[in-house]
Amino acid sequence: MSRRFWVFIEQEEGKIHPVAGELLGVARRLAGEIADELKQKNETAVVEGILVGHEVDDLAQEAIRLGAERVYQVDAPEFKYYLNRPYTEALKTLVKKYKPEVFLIGATTMGRDLAGAVATSLKTGLTADCTQLEMGEARGTNKKLLLATRPAFGGNVIATIVCKDHLPQMATVRPRVFDASPVNKKARGEVIKEKIKVTPDMLNAQVVEFITNQASAIKLEYADVIVSGGRGLGSPKGFELIKALADELGGVVGSSRACVDAGWISYDHQVGQTGKTVRPKLYIAAGISGAIQHKVGMQDSDFILAINRDPSAPIFSVATVGLVGDLYEIIPALIKKIHASKNKGGQA
């Protein structure tokens, strides 16, 4: 028998969401963590992808290259665009048929819409927005369970949640919390096509119009350089300076929640617990105090430069380098230097 570790392969418009690759990596690690236990019982663990859409054969192959050993593919016109009811039906049906042990879904707009509905229809447990996942023993069980850790109460506490007596153990994970596993171009795997019956009542809600949303075009999660501004900017105009530095670095603009709540900038720019989790190569935080809810969203960035005039600002506790001073002096100086070094020819 094999224990199945499932990953929902989120796709839209013919593209797999990067979070699927990240979760396949996690699933492989989790499967590895119970390999010994399974060996004794003559069992194996297998990582499988669940792909739902229309004309997505190529994506099934891509999921295999991203780490799925097998892909279950639901492919029909009704699934061309994401809709809660048909997709919920598809996942529910497949879970009932194959009984996976663990089911991971990206905590994206689509994933969160779907995961809650699927877990409820299966009457199983779901832990949202996990930041750590491992297989481990919990009191009173003699088998390894999914230990799903997540922040709670505004990030002040972290809690590890288990789902002891129900399968699958479900969790959602935000994009960028985990590293993507490396792509294996030579990977081969099986694709199993599944038919799901969609009844008319599942189509009671339909998309009738798309509205392009400029703001959604900012892909904060996957940016290499992010320059974020906080309340220390003093006014919405301060974001012009932030943008100028971001432009100079080829990066994008982020923000603390205080500025979003004040209406200085749109929510799509918010970094943190209730915004995006980011892991750029360079994160610059200017005029941000460093509340725990902001830090959880950016503390895993490669290099963090914090600019704040208060030397005791908590942001400095996660900064690689902290500059104590007025951002209105420091940022223009930074821009000038970077600009000058570029003109000198390439690298600073």
Place this chain on the structure above:
Amino acid sequence: MLHALVGIKQVPDTTNIRIDPETGSLIRQGVPTIINPYDAHAVAAAVEWKRKLGGKITVITMGPPAAVSALQECIEMGADKGILVSDRKFSGADTLATSYVLAEAIKKIHEEDPIDLIFFGKQAIDGDTAQVGPGVAVRLGYPLITYAVNIREVNLEEGYALIERKTELRNEIIKTTLPAAMTCEKEIAEIPYAALPDLIASLRYKPQVWTADEPVAYDIAQIGLKGSPTMVFKTGTPVQHEPGELIKAAGTSLDKAVDLVLNKIMEHASGAPLIGGKK
């Protein structure tokens, strides 16, 4: 006439949460409670549509007796009726058990007074799970529209609504049959100023209290801790990071400090120059 139902939760104001540094556990004493902010906007949206179409708003919450004040606040905003589902037997509920309790109560309400539209908040700020709304919708078999930012039309005669929701790539307009359930972003509506009569009514308002036995006889295996597949295995405080290097950058030292920082960034990014590199 519209019958809107709103599910609200009273939550600790997490901005004011304090942690006991010794035990790492939450100090609940003295932490003020508020209506979950997203839920307040959901109530506001329901009120807006009641004003347009006529009708009434029922607000429901599952919680401790103290949640009465949250329901009163909803009356103040313009809701007509509040129901508190409250019983010791419900305590320890996770989102699956919570959605069961709410869905059964909503079925009961619907029998007596058919509901057209159910409003939830996007998520509750104490847990940020965003699971209860979808869970209730599934249990009721209603179409679900999450991340709603705007209600364009509610057509009760023809039994449909047009709702704009936000997705990762774009916004989309969903045409849904009624009844339907939605979860709301803050953009859905501004919180209204209380009208004086509503304010006065709210002060004296006593919501109905429903228990685990009446008027809905709940299946004991599906409520509270017993009905919750997930449990907290352990809790802790987030890891503290090693603080980095701190450089003062004022006056004459500004230039030097900026140079130093840029060099460090370059060093760090060696091989993959960030600055002056790709754009």
